[in-house]
Amino acid sequence: MNRDQLERIARAMVGKGKGLLAADESTGTIKKRFEAIGIASTAETRRDYREFMFRTRPAMDNHISGVILYDETLRQNGADGTPLVRLIEATGAIPGIKVDLGAKPLPGFPGETITEGLDGLAGRLKDYYGLGARFAKWRAVIDIGNGIPTHAAIVANAHALARYAALCQEADIVPIVEPEVLMDGDHSLRRCYEVTEAVLKTVFDELYAQRVFLEGIVLKPNMVVPGKKAPRQAAVEEVAAATVQVLKNCVPTAVPGIAFLSGGQSDVEATAHLDAINHLGPLPWAVTFSYGRALQAAAQKAWAGKPENVPMAQAAFAHRARMNGLAALGEWTPPLEAAA
Template identity: 70%
Template sequence: MCAGGKGILAADESSSTIKKRFDAIGVESTFDNRRDYREMLFRSDEAMTKYISGVILFDETIRQKAKDGTPLVELIQKADSIPGIKVDAGAKPQPGAPGETITEGLDGLGGRLKEYYDLGARFAKWRAVIDIGAGIPSYTSLIANAQALARYAALCQEANIVPIVEPEVLMDGDHDIDRCYDVTEWVLKEVFQQLFYARIRLEGMVLKPNMIVPGMKSPKQVSYEQVAEKTVRVLKNCVPSAVPGIAFLSGGQSDEAATGHLDAMIKIGNLPWNLTFSYGRALQAAPQKAWSGKPENWGAGQAAFTHRAKMNYLAALGKWAADEEKKAA
C-alpha cells in the first residue's frame, strides 16, 4: 500500500463533504453524479495502474456499480489497486471537552467490518481530529481519541483488515510550526501507547498523519525543507520502525505544497518506513474542476487526475521538481 512510490486515493468523502465539493463546481450531488465522478477516477487507467495502490471508499461507493453494471470495487481491483473503506461515523462534540471532538462509530463495527470484507475491502480508515487553539487540545480529548483509534485498529486486525490509523492535527488557526510540532508529538506518543495496550501488530497497520506545518492563518512562512525536517524528526521520535508505511494526509495544503513537502522528506533519506501520500482534495480538486459534471469532460478530468497522481508518485520517490507542475496534465 505504501511501497514503490504509489499512494492511496482518499475518495471517502461523506455525503455532506462531497456536496460541498460539488457545490463549488456547480454540480448537483445526486447518486448518479457521485457514481459518475468516481467511475471517471477509477477508469483512469494510467493513474490507477501506475500511481495509485489503494482507494478509500465511502459506504455508498463500495456498494455502487458503474453505468455498465460493473461494481466500482471491481474497477479498482482490475487496476491492481486495493479497495478500502472509511468506517468511522465522524467527529462529534465531546462532552466535558468544550471546543473538541470525539470520533464515533465503534458500536457494531465488528459486524460492519465483516460485511465490508465480503464487499471487497482489505483495509479501513478511522480519522481522529485534534484541533489546536487556546487551551486545547486537552488530555481528556486526546486520550479518548487515541483509545478509540486503538480499539478500531484491534477490530480491524481481528477481521483481517489492515487499519489506517489517522490522528489528524488540524492546520486551522494561527499557530506556528513549532506549536504544530509539539502537539503532533504529544498526539503520536499517546496514540502509539494506546496501540501497544491494545496489542496492535504494528507490522500490519499504516499510519496516516498530518505534516508539521503552521496554521493557515499564521503569518510565518516556511519552506518545503523546514516542513520536511520537522516532520521527519517528529516521526523518528514517535513512530516505531516496525510500522511499514506512513501515508500522509494533505489537510488544507495546496496541491503543489502537499507534493513538495513529501518530496523534500524523501530527499532527507535514511528513513525506516515507506513514506507516501493518501490525499483526498490534493488529488481531486483539479479533476473535479476539469470534469464539472459534464460527460464530455471525462478525458479532461482523467488527465488532471493522472497529472496530480503522477506528481505525487514522483514526490514519493524523491524525483519531483517544481517545473514538473508547469507541464500540461
C-alpha cells in the same frame, strides 16, 4: 487474525512510488464540493465522478496503491454494471473503506471532539470484507487553539483509534490509523510539532496497550505545518525537517509505512512537502501520500459534471497522481509540475 496477510497488504498500500486515493468523502461533504462547481449531488453523479478516476489508466495502474471508499461507493456499480470495487481491483489497487461516523463534540471539553463509530463496528467490518474491502480508515481530529488540545481529548481519541485498529485486524482488515492535527488557526510550526508529538506518542501507547500488530497498520498523520492564519509560513525544507524529526521520535520502525494526509494544503504544496520529506532519507518506513482534495481538486473542477469533460478531468487526475508518485520517490521537480 492473519498476520501475514495484514502485513502483505499494509506493505502493498505503501508500495514504491504509489499512494492512496482518498475518495471517501461523506455524502454531505461531496454535496458541498459539487455545489461549489454547480453540480447536483445524486447517487448517479457521485458514482460518475468517482468512476472516471477509477478508469483513469495508467494513473491508477502506476501511482495508486489503494482507494479509500465511502459506504455508498463500495456498494455501487459503474455505468456499465461493473462493481466499482472490481474496477479498482482491475488496476492492481486495493479497495478500502472509511468506517468512522465522524467527529462529534467531546462532552465536558468545549472545542474538542471525539470520533464515533465503534458500536457495531465488528459486524460492519465483516460485511465490508465480504464486499471486497481489505483496509479501513478512521480519522481522529485534534484542533489547536486557546487551551486545546487537552490531554484528555488526546487520550480519548487515541484510545478509540486503538480499539478500531484492533477490531480491524481481528477481521483481517488493515487499519489506517489517522490522527489529524488540524492546520486551522494561527499556531506556529513549533506548536504544531509539540502537539503532533504528544498525539503520536499517545496513539502508539494505546496501540501497544490494545495489542495491535504494528506490522499490519498504515499510519496517516498530518505533516508538521504552521496554521493557515499564522503570520509566518514555513519553507518547504522546514516542514520536511520538522515532520521527519517528529516521526523519528514517535513512530516505531515496525510500522511498514506512513501515508500523509494533505490536510488543506494546496495540490502543489502537498506534493512539494512529500518530495522534500523523501529527500531526507533513508527513512525506516515507506513514506507516501493518502490525499483527497490534493489529488482530486483539479480533476473535479475540470469535470464540472459534464460527460464531455471526462477526458480533460482524467488528464488532470493523471497528472496529480504522477506528481505525487514521483514525490513518494523523491523525484518530483517544479519543472515536471509545470510541464503539464
